[in-house]
Amino acid sequence: MDASDVIRTIDRILVEDFELDAEQVVPEASLREDLDLDSLDAVDLVVALEKAFGIRIDAKVVEKMQTVGDIHAYVRGVFESGEFPAAAPEPAREAGK
Amino acid sequence: MPRAVVIGAGASGLTAAIHCAARGYEVTVVDRQAHPGGLLARFQRGRARFDVGVHYLGGVGPGHVFGRILRHLGVFGDLAFQPLDPDGFDLLRFPGFEFAVPVGMDAFAERLADRFPAERDGIRRVVARLREAVEGYGIADADGRTDLDIVRTVEGEPLLGLLDRHLRDARLRAVLSAHAPLYGVVPAEAPVGLHAIVLYHFLEGACRVRGGGDALAGALVRRLEALGGRLLLRRRVVGLEVAGRRVDRVVLHDGTELPADLVVTSLHPAQVLDLLSPGVLRPAYAKRVRGQRVGLGHMGIFLELDGVPRSLVRRNLYSFSSLDPTRFLDDMVDQPQPFYFASAAEPAEEGAPWTVVLTTPLGWERVAAWADTTPGRRPEAYRRLKDALATRVLDRFYAENPEIREQVVAVHSSTPLSTAFFTGAPRGAMYGHYHSVDQMGVYRPPQFTRVRGLVQVGQVVFAPGVLGAMLSVYYGLGRLPGFEGLFDEMRRAG
Structure with missing residues (x-):
């Protein structure tokens, strides 16, 4: 997903x-x-951004955002950093391991 | 006088109604059932009375969480409590071994360490984390403070992950996740925070209330009426009207309109959306709330006895056929011998019988085919399935408790269809929401929306069980103007 896709998706949401x-x-x-x-x-x-991008976002970060541009920059930053925090909970494991 | 309408006369609705009445509101509680209580209410067959939702409570002594809530509500003196065995209030039975849970977090930790001496350090770390979680919620003592950073962390941390990190023995991990089925979440997905509160409040001094959930509901209703509140039963809410961005009135199925300055609802938030005109709340909110998984379903098996069930008089039984916590919530269709919980109730009146209630997981999808039928008119196929499933659980229960088999004079059973019919809960989910790590914290349906004067309470928006339902009122109502200090009053109420 490139930068313009990210922006388009956020604006659509x-x-x-x-x-x-x-x-x-x-x-x-x-x-x-x-x-x-x-x-x-x-x-x-x-919740909407996490679902759309498959990333995990700290709610406190979003509360501090002031403009639409801040949202664009934050999500782009997540993608550019290459570190996608997992959105899924830890998988169940088998007992005895 | 400001007016409050409370939708739902269960544990959370009645708790909210009492606090509204005590703070000067003219309160009307609306419920679709003929009797108040919601999941607290018992059902009756002949002289036998059976609890559906509440089988035992946490500690009610000085400083105990549940006791403080009851004192704050002004109903403590109206109830009689029967303490369970402090040396083992829950018997956890696994293949090849048993563990009796004693009262007191320290005693519990000590017994675990005696039983699993090689794991003493790990046990200490796990218990410390559970304590930290309870303190984060700010309910452990009179000077407690809610620490949202801790709450967020422990609501996102899976129980089994914590146990796996610190403990090696599969039996020990099983003991420490044994209470997860009681609130209906698989231990791999169960939040450490939720497990900690549930375990902690039972460890404070598990007890039963004489007369069961009916007695608790009755005491709450008497208190509400003494404060001038009223109940409107057999009424269904069909609309919630908003003026500007404030609640304005509640519309009932018979056309009655109840003007309201404050509306407290214990419905599932997805059901609240259906009561509002389209466009009142944004699509983002609606998608989020409707996209949540609801909780798991249960089967209830209700036994009327002609004697005293000695093994269950002062303790409950948790029976597992596997040590694997990932299988604890499997229902009978996935596993021939599923988990069951057994609890007994002493008759509250002379000559009435003792009863035993068993609960076991049962998925809504097993009975969904008959969702359009109503009790008394369900087809033969449904009854056959229900009897066959109940028999499977009873066979194991009788094998483990042969003396009770001789005492049983009547057997009744329920499925998620029964829960759905009597409570209106989507998919008959006894706890409403599936309170897993990915659906807690900010992901849980919220207590507040853009509509001012509307507060959502109940198990769904906070935590499962009667404690979760009642605490939701403090975390919700307690944040409204006019209800300042509600939480602190409760913390200091004994």
Whole structure:
């Protein structure tokens, strides 16, 4: 997934799952003032991003983000670092091992 | 006077209703059943009464979590408690060995170390982690503080991972995960935090309440009514109206509208979505809540006796046919000899019989074909399956407890269909949500939404069991203006 795919996917989530106007969803848009997203929405956003990208995100990081551009940068950063935190729980193991 | 409507008259709904009434709300509790109590309520066959949801409680002594909640609610003095055997309140039976769980975290750790001396260090580390988890929730003592960083960590840490890291003996790992089936999560997916609370509150001094769940529900209802609250039974909620972004009123199936400044609901959050007009909550929230796995189903087997079940009078039995914790929640279709839990209840009135309740995992999908039928009208095929499954569990129970076999005069059984019918829980899930590591913490359906004045309580949004249901009220309601100090009052209530 390249940088533009990441941005497109994030913007699509904001438009479809948070019912925002596509014209509003620009990198400099403020999540709180312009888009009216609050801390409850932040948790929904974490879950939606994790699902879309198969990564694990610390909810506290998202709560600190100010703009749409911050979200773009964070998710791109995760991909560019090459370290994808596992989204799945630890697999069950057999007893006796 | 501000008005509160509480949806659901179970453990969490009644707890919330009492606190609302005590803080000046005019309270109406709505429930679809004819009797209050939700999963606390017993059912009756002849003179026998059977508990469906609550079979024993944690400690109710001074400083104990459950006791403090009951004192804070003002119902403690209205109940009579029967302590279980402090030297072994739960008998854990595995192939080839047994372990009796004593009261007290220290006594428990000491008995484990005596039994598995080579693992003393590992046991110490595991017990320290469980204690740390309990302290993180801030419920262990009067000066406790909830530490969200600890809570997040222990709700995301799998129990079996912790046990595997520190313990080598498979028997020891089995003993330390034995309580997971009671809250319905596979030990590989069970959060350390949840396991710690469940184990800790039983270790404080497991007991039964005389008269069972009915007595507890009755005491809560009397307290609510003494505070001026009222119950509206046999009413189904069909709508939740919002004005601006605030709750406005609750609509019942008969057209009644209940204006509300505050709505507390113990429904599954997915069901709450169905009550709201489309568009009130965002698609992201709806997807998240509807995408969650609900909890596992259970079969209940209810025995009426003509004697006293000596082996179960002061202790419960957890019977496992495998030492492998990953198989603890397998139901009878996946495993011929599944786990079962057995608990007895002393009659609360003269001349009534002792009863024994067995519970065992049973997947919703085993009975889903009959989901459209109702009790009394279920087809013969369903009854045959139910009888065959119950017989399998009973055969093993009787082999292990031959003296009780001679005392049984009647047998009844239930499946997830029964739970779904009587509680309205999706897929008949006794604990609502599947409280696994990947569905706890921020992943669990939330207590608050964008709709102001709406609070979600109950097992789903916090933790399973009567303790989880009641604590959800403190973690939810306790964060609203007007309810400041609710948590601290409870912590200091004895």
